[in-house]
Amino acid sequence: MSRVVVCHGIGYQYKHRETWLTEWYDALRVGLTDAALPVPEAGDVSAVYYGSCYRARGGKGNVDDELADIPPLRIGDLNDPLELELLEAFAEGTEVPAAGGKGLGQMALRRLERSERLGQPAGRSVLWMIRQVRRYLDANDTVRACAQQRFERVVTPETRVVIGHSLGSVVGYEALRAHPEWNVHTFVSVGSPLGIRAVYDRLLPSSPAAGDGISSVSRWVNVAAKDDPVALVKHLGPVFGEEVEDRPVVNLPWYNGRKYAFGSHSVLHYLTTAEVAEAVAGGLRAEER
Template sequence: MSHVVMCHGIGYQYKHRETSLTEWYGALRTSMSDAAHPVPEPERVSAVFYGNCYRSLNTKSAGTDDEFADIPPLRAGDVRDPVESALLDVFAQGTEAPAPGGKGATQAALRRLERSEALGRPSSRVVIWLVRQVRRYLDADDTVRACAQQRFARVVTPDTKVVVAHSLGSVVAYEALCAHPEWNVDTFVTLGSPLGLGLIRERLRPAPGEDGGHTWPHVGRWINVAADEDPVALVKKLGPVFGDKVEDRLVVNLPWFDPKRYVLGGHSVMRYLTTGEVADAVAEALRAQKR
């Protein structure tokens, strides 16, 4: 009976579905209440969780407050895949941090991303780990994509009217919505989406047509919300890429740095969910359902 389905992005490998849903629902409830919209009941909101598709079930650590404790000590020399290198370079170009001098390309990109307030100053090992998750989802030889798509299909119901997806989750959701014309989803809301990046688009399923055009997902409305400060959503407007029907909304997500959590930067899903644009999009989709 889920009317609203949410889908997370990168960095959820050591989190869980219920705890993530509680955080997301709390932020959405706040924004909808602030905007004086009716707030959907908790049982009407569900989440797609594919974080543990990236790991075996017996590698979860316990008894630590550091959500990144199990990330290996990755360094610039560990970035050997050309897609990972290209993603690092693209995301670094979108940051406000100055380019360091006298560094190799990968090292320079990592330094810029580490210094980015918009991302919350993540360590280089976290940056590499997150970029690797994007690359693995897009890798045709990896199992992550199939696992994530299977999870998505399990959560959507005939009552689902709006899908809200953040970061890499917007790629997962786009592919799922394209693959299921039988679903009744009316509205697709993307937050901090990298779908505008050529590196991402050329690896989508379905693939771009011969003219470079992209398939429209099986929804009536697509609202894309991007923060000016978000380096992941480097291409702020998806309309020129996916068609004029995309409703692009630009917001401000000022960074809030907490040494324990990188996620409070401009790319933060919590920042996005508390915007009026997201509250309005969800409320309008739920109102349309009742007509």
Template structure:
């Protein structure tokens, strides 16, 4: 039974549970070993995989995509057509270098800023729009959200001590933990989390209401790790919003792909947080 449960963010639509588990476990193990901490057995780690919840009804479940970007719809600036999507785009582009005067259109300018910064990796504008639309869908489509949260059933067991959520996965993890106060989770670790964004926190289950105390997700300890360069984790400190007991840990993930889950899992802060939750540190 898994002692550590991990939940992914956007971009896993055409990937699979086994691949996610393998990639995350290698990074997690490397982070522990490099920090001088004992590694955990593969069997102690489980993945909450929900990527295929975002597929269309006609998508082939067993389809293997070798070039995931080729499977992304050919989105353009006009496809960001809701206020929530535009709010997310503006937030993610906040700390990137501004365009020169004369750039065509505000939305196009923001997308170009994110593309040029490479803070989300070497991805084109259509992939950035695709990611934003996945966040939008999770926050606004209740049947989809229910399907995503149902993926936690049977993964979390009485032996589970640590939950790790990356990016949108941190939002999913928060929703899941709040929905299951009977779970005896010791530590929640959020990596590159957008939970501090008003567009996200106002749509949680339960929502964060200004002036009211936020719902604590029923854990002994919450460690929030945010790279200073990460545009998704625009709000680096969650303690002022969700409670003073959150341990906010700033890190540096390098100039490019700062939102990468592998970069986060190999930090000393993540390794020590996981080891402490397991009682081995």
């Protein structure tokens, strides 16, 4: 029935919709249960899956390991100025700069590679994900139109809550602005890069004027972790208007033995927070407009 619609971020080119939706629903259920709030049925939560919009038609990859098919990208492969701008912006939110890099781009990459806030990703993974963000924002690419079409297919008249993580918050924001006729009550952005200038300036239908949020929704709750480098701008209220309810959280790292597993940007961290649980429950309680 799609009472709650969730939208993923970068890095979902091959993972099947039902696999990651199950993971997200389980995390959301934990958060709502811990907060003593009603849990929607699994059938009431639907997913916008646009990861395959990045793949060539007919392309297939490793569904068990998203990173297995990433090409061996190097810093020199970032030829687009927007990619370098995004790389340096995300690096601003990491720990103290690491030595050993030559040039701003290389130093930014090293900071992100070594960042526990992101789970110490491989350099090629960082560059691949930066490229995914750039492709969505590129007006000459097909990814944005494809993602928006996928969103339109999932939202129904019964949809009350939209949750967007990372780049998914950008996709969700644009979809909600483009469809004021939708009956969505609450938008929940988590780990969002919407406040980064490189992203903000390229939003469609058009870059919003200062203080222009989403007039079609009754409530916008933005949840940003203190150490999340992707959510570099933690407070979106000053950018999009006072109606944005900024909710800062602390996402502690998860470990699997001695191997670092999840950083502060992990969607599973966010979905288990009381802040997200309260926003979702509030949206579902709201009367139909």
